[in-house]
Amino acid sequence: MAFSTFISCSDDENELKNDPMGLQLRADPVFGDVLTDAKGKTLYFFSNDAKGTSTCTAGCLTTWPKYHSAETSTDMAVDKAEIGEITRADGSKQTTYKGWPLYYFTGDNSANTINGDGLEKIWFVAKPDYMLMVVNSQLVGANGKNYKEDLSEGMGNTIYFTDDRGRTLYAFAPDKFNKNTFTKEDFSNDPIWPIYQMISGALPSIIADELIDNIDVFGKKQLTYKGWPLYYFGQDSQTGDNKGVSVPQPGIWPIVNENSSIAPSN
Template sequence: MIRIRVAMLAALVATGVAVLSACGSTAGTPTAAPAGNIAPVAFQTGTASANGAPQNTGDFAAPGDTDAAEQWVELDAGSAGSLNPVVLNGKGFTLYRFDKDTPKPSKSACNGDCAKTWPPVTLKQGAKLFLNGVDQADVGFVTRDDGTMQVTLGGWPIYKFSGDTQAGQTNGQGVGGTWFGVTPEGAKAGKSQEGTDQATGVGYKTGTAKENGADLTAGDDYKGPRTDDAAMKWVQLTRGSAGGLNPIVHDGAGFTLYRFDKDSPKPPTSNCNGDCAKTWPPVLVKPGSRIFVNGVATAKIGILTRADGSRQVSIGGWPVYRFSGDKQAGDTNGEGVGGTWFAVSPTGGKVLPKGGQAPAPQSSQPSTPAGSAPGTVTLGNGSAVLDSGTNFSEPNGSSGVSGPGCVAVPRPAQVSSIKLDGGPVKLWKGPGCTGQSMVITSSVADLATIGFDKQVVSIRFGDK
């Protein structure tokens, strides 16, 4: 039986913590970071095509035109062959990692002839990086021996394979026992679980419904009520982005999927019934249905029984829904409704609006008492997910906050990790942004490492 796991966001090291020299000011200039920490590129959510990237550039550049190729790169989470999840470029070619490289610090060991067989994914200064289902927090850069700037995922340098001649091929998987497709978090990609779950009668298949020859008048593409048998023939769970939210999950018709804070992941329980379920139609299956996985790990998917006896899909234990207010593919009108509905991440977490900023510089200056001189970090007006467990887990749920200005934390005693989008922000141990404070510039997997476990009472974002 396919097991349901608790939602857990990719862990980030707590070295993204910076302490501000002034407790009350948001003025000042970012402190210089060590070489290689900040890449001079522009991050954009969505595909290169959706963002109007010029033709014959980036991933679509002519062979040998390095200047055009390094104008942009797309990182697209999905599936290829039996691998799921795995990262592809904008042209649909599988990207790989090399066991002889190192992630901490990031270092490529593939040069010379190796780099001809395994071309590194490189960018030039001022380039664009399009992210579709890949979290910006997992992206980094490393300077290669020849001075070029290579993209990394989870610290691991990433490459193409010269032996892949068509989109979707995975001929590089397992070569020499050291080359593997790369996941959105930088891990080795592996074969996705397939077959029928004997407990539910629901079948799982890697890839999209179209790739697998599904009836495209049924399933997610069905135009009638979602409770009709035809609608439940198949469901597609695709990792991607929409409306600036990334990474999220959408169905095979491109509609955003959501989760509800009043539901429970342990045990998986839906509390949206009656009129609620008309506004937020649950994603339903039945014995004999198929679920196509495209960038969403099968191990994160489960099936729960609703109050009316129907079967609902869950991700990371959280029941998932569509929103009746979304009228076309890519809409995210359900995001933040009532402060309880949010797009669902590929692990079941809630996805808050992005701050739209590149990674902030890191610093390590000691804190000083309130009233001191202006500091050296400009705060960002972004958002944060506050999780009740370490490593971005949710044993007792989670909450979200966003700027601008000083914001109260809903349940301070339930905050053990923080996932940050659009920082830096300043954490405070007192209400109204008072008391002891600390600035963080990236997500913190364990607030105990900085002395703030279950003590974040308020957070200051930027004022703009």
């Protein structure tokens, strides 16, 4: 007669096997779904990191320590394909989500707290489903010149809106309120200035919901902000590029941010 062998596990061993590892998703009553570490500690995105490298160094890391885990995620709700890893300038590793390096905030002294969101308008709680993101970066036109927020030549970071991966979004100066005047019916000029078609998702806390809308453009949906239809620039080949600000001259295709005026109705 054959006998089966049963190996029992202690409660501690079972608990260890079921412990979460890597990135986790937590439903927050205020912010919705947010990314956390395995212990429930909130994680953040830094608006200066649009190019996918960490610009938080030295004293910055004292307040915003980097997050890294060798494990991707045991949470079935987390899209593991979006989890990545970078090597920082000091040789250490840092985990990314949708290309954004992830950080803690030392002001969150316990799990389930979110005290760092919106600080300086450049730190935002990490979420998996942003429809827009906020970037703080130098504007560099296709002509290689540096521009300030007012599109005069010069150095200095500008805060502006991008898609969820940090790709710059623009307005077209001749457009009217919720009216696209650029795109042709056959979309033949769409590769030059593609319309931005994501129309649902979360918003960073500095972007008011009531300023967001969407319009129909020959059967496709386009997101608008303050009535301005939003576009990409086809020659922004890398995340963090904002070359469109100089094409064909500054002011024709401006970046969009909190300071943008409401689009004219006529």
